[in-house]
Amino acid sequence: MRAWAGILVLVAPLCGALAFKVRPVLADDLVEAAMAAIRPESIQAEMRFLSDDLLEGRGTGTRGHEIAAKYMASQFEEIGLQPAGENGTYFQRVPLRKTRVDAAKTTVTLVRKGQEEKLVFAENFVALGDPGRTESNVEAPVVFVGYSVSAPELGYDDYKGIDAKGKIVAGLYGAPDFESALKAQYSSSAGKGATAAAHGAVGILAMDDPVLEKIYPFKKVARDQAFPVLRWLDKQGQPNDFWPELKCGAFLDLEESKKLFEGSGHTAEEVFTAIKAGKPMSFPLALTAKIHRESKLEDIQSPNVVAKLEGSDPALKNEYVVYSAHLDHLGIGEPENGDKIYNGALDNASGSAMLLELARAFRRMNPPPRRSILFVAVTGEEAGLLGSDYFAHYPTIAKEAMVANINMDEDLMLWPLEDIIGFGAEHSTLQVVLETAGKRMKLSISPDPIPQEVVFIRSDQYSFVKQGIPAVALSPGLKSSDPKIKPMEIFENWETTRYHHPSDDMNQPGLMFGEAAKYARFAFLCGYLVANETQRPAWNKDDFFGKRYGKR
Numbered sequence: 001m002r003a004w005a006g007i008l009v010l011v012a013p014l015c016g017a018l019a020f021k022v023r024p025v026l027a028d029d030l031v032e033a034a035m036a037a038i039r040p041e042s043i044q045a046e047m048r049f050l051s052d053d054l055l056e057g058r059g060t061g062t063r064g065h066e067i068a069a070k071y072m073a074s075q076f077e078e079i080g081l082q083p084a085g086e087n088g089t090y091f092q093r094v095p096l097r098k099t100r101v102d103a104a105k106t107t108v109t110l111v112r113k114g115q116e117e118k119l120v121f122a123e124n125f126v127a128l129g130d131p132g133r134t135e136s137n138v139e140a141p142v143v144f145v146g147y148s149v150s151a152p153e154l155g156y157d158d159y160k161g162i163d164a165k166g167k168i169v170a171g172l173y174g175a176p177d178f179e180s181a182l183k184a185q186y187s188s189s190a191g192k193g194a195t196a197a198a199h200g201a202v203g204i205l206a207m208d209d210p211v212l213e214k215i216y217p218f219k220k221v222a223r224d225q226a227f228p229v230l231r232w233l234d235k236q237g238q239p240n241d242f243w244p245e246l247k248c249g250a251f252l253d254l255e256e257s258k259k260l261f262e263g264s265g266h267t268a269e270e271v272f273t274a275i276k277a278g279k280p281m282s283f284p285l286a287l288t289a290k291i292h293r294e295s296k297l298e299d300i301q302s303p304n305v306v307a308k309l310e311g312s313d314p315a316l317k318n319e320y321v322v323y324s325a326h327l328d329h330l331g332i333g334e335p336e337n338g339d340k341i342y343n344g345a346l347d348n349a350s351g352s353a354m355l356l357e358l359a360r361a362f363r364r365m366n367p368p369p370r371r372s373i374l375f376v377a378v379t380g381e382e383a384g385l386l387g388s389d390y391f392a393h394y395p396t397i398a399k400e401a402m403v404a405n406i407n408m409d410e411d412l413m414l415w416p417l418e419d420i421i422g423f424g425a426e427h428s429t430l431q432v433v434l435e436t437a438g439k440r441m442k443l444s445i446s447p448d449p450i451p452q453e454v455v456f457i458r459s460d461q462y463s464f465v466k467q468g469i470p471a472v473a474l475s476p477g478l479k480s481s482d483p484k485i486k487p488m489e490i491f492e493n494w495e496t497t498r499y500h501h502p503s504d505d506m507n508q509p510g511l512m513f514g515e516a517a518k519y520a521r522f523a524f525l526c527g528y529l530v531a532n533e534t535q536r537p538a539w540n541k542d543d544f545f546g547k548r549y550g551k552r
């Protein structure tokens with residue numbers, strides 16, 4: 001799953017779903033046989049290869065990732081899938097711009113009543129590279145804009161009554177307590193960047209707060225600066241999510257964030273409490289900020305791997321169920337205990353292995369499902385959902401032909417699987433699909449237990465959502481009928497000790513490949529149901545995402 005860094009710095013009830021009925025095909029021998037083709041040993045073997053030290057953490061644009069991509073393509077070919085990338089190959093080359101901030105030459109100075117305070121990089125602040133310029137400057141008064149969220153349709157606007165024109169806007173991580181997926185949507189840095197630019201702001205100061213400090217400590221943010229910033233380039237060579245009006249951005253540590261309120265008539269504690277209680281607060285701060293940023297730019301490219309299995313229905317085979325999983329991970333980074341390779345076994349060699357297992361299961365079916373199935377091993381997820389976003393913008397098949405996306409990122413196979421979480425499924429008829437598959441496999445479907453983690457915008461399904469395609473991020477649930485097994489504790493412990501650490505490798509204890517196979521079978525059933533149902537999945541009536549991005 002995507003790191004927080006890119007999200008931070010610089011920059012409904014279930015209705016309408018009942019119209020979608022699922023065919024009673026689940027007891028089929030064909031389905032049983034296909035599901036049996038998904039094997040724990042096979043998942044283990046694929047993960048072992050993909051997360052091997054020799055692949056050096058599969059960093060986007062690196063040789064290790066290229067080898068992983070070749071491996072995926074070879075496997076797809078061996079399984080008998082057709083190439084569905086560019087020019088009859090399994091690959092879609094994604095043009096990328098790699099940006100590193102020059103820490104020694106990047107400065108943030110805060111000026112209060114003529115007194116200058118020069119902040120120290122990685123101690124009080126960090127900044128990311130600028131994908132559009134090698135050098136930029138800004139000097140402007142600072143206004144505090146709460147969460148930096150403008151959502152008048154939800155009755156919430158941090159920019160209300162605030163003049164942000166020509167100012168630097170300072171805001172907190174996250175969004176008000178809208179329901180899970182909307183909270184995630186409004187927490188996105190891209191959305192906040194667009195909103196700031198639309199209000200005439202010239203820079204952004206992202207602030208730390210006690211809640212964020214707990215889930216993503218500043219120290220870790222500073223450490224993660226070692227990884228470069230990447231953006232995909234459009235056909236005109238412009239980086240995605242780039243607003244030239246926003247000249248500079250920086251992320252301040254907790255102490256400096258609190259100090260921003262000095263002389264404003266409000267204390268940091270008062271503001272944090274009010275905001276947490278859902279009460280918007282925006283006001284000018286008693287300071288000016290001077291930011292100077294220098295960046296090094298380099299254009300590179302990295303492949304998505306795309307393969308298809310043709311459907312059996314003469315008309316529906318022109319439509320696709322799209323399975324995705326990110327193949328990239330963080331590559332080589334800061335050493336920990338002498339280990340600098342970020343292997344990404346669970347994140348996300350696990351999902352990549354599942355893609356192959358799903359391909360094997362579907363390939364066994366004769367006849368194949370009615371719709372075609374597309375398998376996309378995307379690149380650049382960790383750097384900002386880049387491969388999937390590029391693919392969703394420039395798909396190698398017709399955009400309207402994609403009926404749904406099922407994304408698999410981080411199968412935490414660390415406890416017996418009893419339930420499934422389908423992040424975002426409640427926004428479309430995919431919820432019914434999950435429930436049907438769950439019933440068949442005796443797995444319950446649970447709501448998002450961790451809305452503060454904004455999972456719905458932190459993996460590749462979000463790229464498809466933004467193109468109007470109903471999507472779901474599958475995840476093992478956190479239920480346990482055995483009081484001695486506490487999935488939430490295991491999950492939290494994994495997040496702190498192994499998520500985005502070199503120790504997310506095949507030596508970690510507790511990997512349960514049998515549970516992983518069960519999970520993959522569930523994912524198979526979901527895609528199978530969508531592929532066979534005449535009606536394509538649809539956003540719920542009046543759904544937020546359907547209205548904002550959907551065309552149907």
Ligand SMILES: [Zn+2]
Binds near residue numbers: 001003347382500
């Ligand atoms: Zn990740």
